Amino acid sequence: MNAIVETGAVGKKYGRQWALRDCTLTIPAGKVVGLVGPNGAGKTTLLQLAAGLLTPTSGTITVLGGQPGTSPAQLAKVGFVAQDAPAYARLSVAAHLRMGDWLNPDWDGELAGHRIERLGLDPRQRAGSLSGGQRAQLALTIAVAKRPELILLDEPVASLDPLARREFLQSLMEVVAEHGTSVMLSSHLIADLERVCDYLVVLVASRVQLAGEVSELLASHHRLSGPRRDPGTLPANQEVIEASHTDRQSTLLIRSDGPVLDPAWTIRPVTMDDLVLAYMSRARDAETSRRPGLEVVR
Amino acid sequence: MIEFQLDAGSGVATYLQLVQQVHQALQLGLLKPGDQLPTAQQVVARLAINPNTVLKAYRDLEREGLVRARPGQGTFVVRTLPRTDPVAQARFLASMAEWLRSARSAGLGPDDIEAIYRTAFRDCFAEGVA
Numbered sequence: 406m407n408a409i410v411e412t413g414a415v416g417k418k419y420g421r422q423w424a425l426r427d428c429t430l431t432i433p434a435g436k437v438v439g440l441v442g443p444n445g446a447g448k449t450t451l452l453q454l455a456a457g458l459l460t461p462t463s464g465t466i467t468v469l470g471g472q473p474g475t476s477p478a479q480l481a482k483v484g485f486v487a488q489d490a491p492a493y494a495r496l497s498v499a500a501h502l503r504m505g506d507w508l509n510p511d512w513d514g515e516l517a518g519h520r521i522e523r524l525g526l527d528p529r530q531r532a533g534s535l536s537g538g539q540r541a542q543l544a545l546t547i548a549v550a551k552r553p554e555l556i557l558l559d560e561p562v563a564s565l566d567p568l569a570r571r572e573f574l575q576s577l578m579e580v581v582a583e584h585g586t587s588v589m590l591s592s593h594l595i596a597d598l599e600r601v602c603d604y605l606v607v608l609v610a611s612r613v614q615l616a617g618e619v620s621e622l623l624a625s626h627h628r629l630s631g632p633r634r635d636p637g638t639l640p641a642n643q644e645v646i647e648a649s650h651t652d653r654q655s656t657l658l659i660r661s662d663g664p665v666l667d668p669a670w671t672i673r674p675v676t677m678d679d680l681v682l683a684y685m686s687r688a689r690d691a692e693t694s695r696r697p698g699l700e701v702v703r
Numbered sequence: 704m705i706e707f708q709l710d711a712g713s714g715v716a717t718y719l720q721l722v723q724q725v726h727q728a729l730q731l732g733l734l735k736p737g738d739q740l741p742t743a744q745q746v747v748a749r750l751a752i753n754p755n756t757v758l759k760a761y762r763d764l765e766r767e768g769l770v771r772a773r774p775g776q777g778t779f780v781v782r783t784l785p786r787t788d789p790v791a792q793a794r795f796l797a798s799m800a801e802w803l804r805s806a807r808s809a810g811l812g813p814d815d816i817e818a819i820y821r822t823a824f825r826d827c828f829a830e831g832v833a
Contacts, residue, residue: 437753574751582744582754596711600752623716676714 408467409434409555409587410455415464417450424450426611428464432589432604434554437581439602439619440591441681443689446608448591449488452557455589456485469554481511484548484556489564490541494533498526498543502550509551517550520576538569542576549580556580558590562597570594574601599677607681609688619677626680629670630656647683658683704741705734709750717752721760729769729784740770740778 410432417425425447432438440448453459454466457474466472471479492501498521506512521528524542532540541561548556561577562570578601580586592598598605605622607615615622626646633655636645643665647658658679659665665672675683705728707721715723728734741749743757761778764770772778806816 435755437755571751575748578747578751578754579744582747599711600709600717600750603753603755620716674714 407434408432409469411467413465415461415466417459418462423611428613430616434587436587436604437602438589438604439598440606442608447611448608449559452559456483456557482554484551484553486544486548486558486561488559490544492532492540492543495531497529497531499528501543501547505547505550511552513550513552517546520546538565541565541573555587560591595678595681607684609685610692614684614688622680626660626675627665628658628673628675631670646687707746718756718760722763725764726784730786734780736780736783738780742777
């Protein structure tokens, strides 16, 4: 099986609330996967399910061919960096690495040492006094030195300044280039994801709205603008994701499996930003119309 | 060795930007047969982009017959592109400038002119239909 993460209608419920629902994904190996969506959409839940920190309420999840978190061998295959890159504030950088060595059978001490040196971190420094960027790099070092096949990162760059963010992504991409590690990371920063990701998953309201290879998604979506018309008159192979109209003009974002031939349209390519926003607002609109109670109150 | 730059706002796919920069470097004579392209690691370490993007760009260049990957060594330029003839370039620049002046004196503004240019460009290269 050549999938890093495969889920079959997986769901996770907290009390009566679904945090993730009916999530079916097959993510091929060797990808850098970007997970996007509004806060509370289920991104962290999906990452924690894949890491084995949570067990699903329904459905199945397989990571690198095994059940997440069920055996030492399975744990060794997956590196996880939680939100805000937590570290033990009172322990030194060196102590973090020693701990990594004790806890991980395939620990690559040389790799960890090299990275710390290259980052210019003092091994004696306590983690509590590291900058946010340095702490994130320490967490990444520990995740990388266990030599996993998949690294999961929950909002790794959210709290970093632009320079630290760039440096963090550079080191992450170097790891991918050197070791062929697969990566799944969540982020709100589409500009960053655009650079690093080749697979995109958009999660909104506990459900997957869009998933696929970035290049295929960009090639199959177009922005059309032209004289006003009813989106219902489009060819059957063109699905409207987003539409806005003025009294004369229509602007659509469509998904189409073939070329758009109608000469009335001006066709522009879409960016990852366009895609994410279009699918997020479509899902939000569907969500509000599904709850008529709110309309009555208003 | 050349160094790649990225224009994040250009809307051009990252791998295409890399391909175009190699094309330009070949046309300008900055890259010659035998020269090595930066390794995927080097590009990634500089630009913080996905290594697969670099490999995709290099595969495209290889398919064009411009570069060849030597296992364990790197990717090398094997063929160059003809330099754009400077005389032809100057001639077309002059006729374009002439055309622009006449469009302006006919009352067209910069936006009109750009729209005309884009339409003509697209028709000529059949772009915009992915």
